[in-house]
Amino acid sequence: MTMQNTPNHSKMVLKLVAIVIGMFGFGFALVPLYDVFCDITGIxxxxxxxxxxxxxxxxxxxxxxxxxxxxxxxxxxxxxxxxxxxxxxxxxxxxxxxxxxxxxxxxxxxxxxxxxxxxxxxxxxxxxxxxxxxxxxxxxxxxxxxxxxxxxxxxxxxxxxxxxxxxxxxxxxxxxxxxxxxxxxx
CATH class of the missing domain: 2.60.370.10 (Ctag/Cox11)
Structure with missing residues (x-):
């Protein structure tokens, strides 16, 4: 088996951690964004x-x-x-x-x-x-x-x-x- 066919798990883990952190940050940003949206539209x-x-x-x-x-x-x-x-x-x-x-x-x-x-x-x-x-x-x-x-x-x-x-x-x-x-x- 050659090394080129082995997946790089550390890169995949880093990408998944970055996605989770991004989603967590987006979740916190939704509340003020929603408030601004409601103020503008009145809904x-x-x-x-x-x-x-x-x-x-x-x-x-x-x-x-x-x-x-x-x-x-x-x-x-x-x-x-x-x-x-x-x-x-x-x-x-x-x-x-x-x-x-x-x-x-x-x-x-x-x-x-x-x-x-x-x-x-x-x-x-x-x-x-x-x-x-x-x-x-x-x-x-x-x-x-x-x-x-x-x-x-x-x-x-x-x-x-x-x-x-x-x-x-x-x-x-x-x-x-x-x-x-x-x-x-x-």
């Missing part, structure tokens, strides 16, 4: 995390849009969390306010953070929140409860074929990261 229902300024927008009296509110808590978040208004009919351009109820059943303080999503995703571009509990961390002492407001309007430029959309808030326990931030600032 996936991501809403802005900053308050919109309500200027006198002309109210579209010719149509109604139904907005449904769904709440859920992430695994490990013990709070009770619910929308006081489950569904509301609004006119595009009209300012509206709804409230969300939270209760911390434990005997210790917890900091919560709500993350919104909208379905269908294209409606997210047209949902303008002027005030929302989702903009900031929400601390609650043990056994404390609160009503958290959300003020919003639907942009009159909302496509006519969208007459119904859902806003879902998922509540996360961010106590440890909030404490970490506070200790780094102090």
């Amino acid at each position: 996936n229902g991501k809403t802005s995390n900053t308050a919109s300024v309500y200027q006198s927008v002309e109210i579209d009296e010719s149509r109604w849009v139904t907005v449904e509110f769904i709440t859920r808590t992430n695994t490990g978040m013990p709070w009770q969390f619910e929308a006081k208004t489950k569904r509301i009919r609004v006119r595009p351009g009209e300012m509206n306010e709804v409230a969300f109820y939270v209760r911390n059943p434990l005997n210790r303080p917890i900091v919560g953070q709500a993350v919104p999503s909208v379905s269908p995703g294209t409606a997210a571009i047209y949902l303008n929140k002027t005030e929302c509990f989702c903009f900031n961390h929400q601390p609650l002492n043990g056994k404390e409860e609160a009503l958290m407001p959300m003020k919003f309007y639907v942009d009159p430029q909302l496509p006519k074929d969208i007459t119904y959309f859902t806003v879902q808030y998922t509540l996360y326990d961010v106590t440890s990261s909030a404490q970490e931030v506070a200790s780094n600032q102090g």
Whole structure:
């Protein structure tokens, strides 16, 4: 047997390791790339995390849009969390306010953070929140409860074929990261 017919295993192993490292790096890059893609296209229902300024927008009296509110808590978040208004009919351009109820059943303080999503995703571009509990961390002492407001309007430029959309808030326990931030600032 000659040496030329023997495969070079070390080159093959190096190529496979390089492929695995490249795939691992690409996996990490996907999250920020996906976020940029969603921001540009408005898909996936991501809403802005900053308050919109309500200027006198002309109210579209010719149509109604139904907005449904769904709440859920992430695994490990013990709070009770619910929308006081489950569904509301609004006119595009009209300012509206709804409230969300939270209760911390434990005997210790917890900091919560709500993350919104909208379905269908294209409606997210047209949902303008002027005030929302989702903009900031929400601390609650043990056994404390609160009503958290959300003020919003639907942009009159909302496509006519969208007459119904859902806003879902998922509540996360961010106590440890909030404490970490506070200790780094102090």
